[in-house]
Amino acid sequence: MGQQYIPKPGSKVDLSDYDPDDHGGYEKEAAIAETDRLQEKLIALQEKLYAESKQSLLVVLQAMDTGGKDGTIKKVFEGVNPLGVRVASFKVPTPDELARDFLWRVHQQVPPKGFIGIFNRSHYEEVLVVRVNGLKPEAVWKRHYDHINQFERLLADSGTRILKFYLHISKDEQKERLQARLDDPEKRWKFSLGDLPVREKWTDYMQAYEELLERCNTEYAPWHIVPANRKWYRDLVVTRAIVETVEAMNPQFPQPEEGLDTVVIPD
Numbered sequence: 001m002g003q004q005y006i007p008k009p010g011s012k013v014d015l016s017d018y019d020p021d022d023h024g025g026y027e028k029e030a031a032i033a034e035t036d037r038l039q040e041k042l043i044a045l046q047e048k049l050y051a052e053s054k055q056s057l058l059v060v061l062q063a064m065d066t067g068g069k070d071g072t073i074k075k076v077f078e079g080v081n082p083l084g085v086r087v088a089s090f091k092v093p094t095p096d097e098l099a100r101d102f103l104w105r106v107h108q109q110v111p112p113k114g115f116i117g118i119f120n121r122s123h124y125e126e127v128l129v130v131r132v133n134g135l136k137p138e139a140v141w142k143r144h145y146d147h148i149n150q151f152e153r154l155l156a157d158s159g160t161r162i163l164k165f166y167l168h169i170s171k172d173e174q175k176e177r178l179q180a181r182l183d184d185p186e187k188r189w190k191f192s193l194g195d196l197p198v199r200e201k202w203t204d205y206m207q208a209y210e211e212l213l214e215r216c217n218t219e220y221a222p223w224h225i226v227p228a229n230r231k232w233y234r235d236l237v238v239t240r241a242i243v244e245t246v247e248a249m250n251p252q253f254p255q256p257e258e259g260l261d262t263v264v265i266p267d
């Protein structure tokens with residue numbers, strides 16, 4: 001079920017084939033109830049993952065501005081023990097970061113065993129904003145698809161499960177969300193004038209997304225193209241994929257020490 005939005009690895013991706021309004025036939029109330037049910041499972045599974053401390057999960061979130069990365073993190077991980085979750089947000093690289101290879105700052109943020117790591121933006125910016133704005137020569141960013149696949153392979157071989165989500169909204173939906181940010185005094189702080197030139201390059205970004213969805217969608221680190229115009233359906237799709245993955249990881253509580261049956265706690 002959670003596999004339904006993963007393109008076939010190696011296949012061509014045309015984002016116009018993916019409807020951002022898709023809601024899988026769900027009504028809003030039913031989707032929310034299902035997400036709540038899955039969340040209970042996620043809370044229990046994460047306790048085990050943390051206790052077991054042998055494997056980790058990396059969740060990568062990418063989207064256009066207003067696509068819902070922040071909202072997804074807030075909703076999906078509601079109630080999950082913060083002790084075992086780490087969020088990393090990737091901004092414009094600092095001079096120190098630019099002085100290293102592009103994966104240097106990313107590798108430092110991968111989740112240790114027992115943890116769920118969430119990337120709010122990620123190494124994929126290197127084949128998105130960098131490509132669209134020509135921040136590096138084409139000959140440089142073109143090689144990053146292979147670098148990324150190799151890096152993710154290394155993580156997978158080291159006990160990290162990787163799930164990547166592209167939150168797919170329509171350009172019209174983005175307009176509405178940007179307008180809502182302007183109109184609502186409590187959301188206005190989120191409005192950035194810098195989002196407007198990015199919006200102008202929508203088509204270029206979609207092309208960049210299509211290429212990375214083709215080239216970096218692997219068995220060991222699949223991309224999900226999440227219909228994201230309806231927040232409640234987006235949350236359901238992401239929660240379900242995470243729950244199914246952690247279930248398959250099958251974390252177990254560690255064996256307690258021997259001889260505990262006869263222990264008497266002293267007064």
Ligand code: ATP
Nearest residue numbers: 065069070090091092093120121125126129130192
């Ligand atoms: P968001 O827009 O994700 O909610 P934000 O508004 O809090 O986050 P911004 O200040 O917009 O944060 O920072 C993210 C910006 O950093 C984006 O414009 C993104 O494209 C840019 N960025 C991230 N990684 C890179 C990179 N490797 N190279 C260049 N720019 C990058």
Ligand code: MG
Nearest residue numbers: 065066192195
């Ligand atoms: Mg922003």
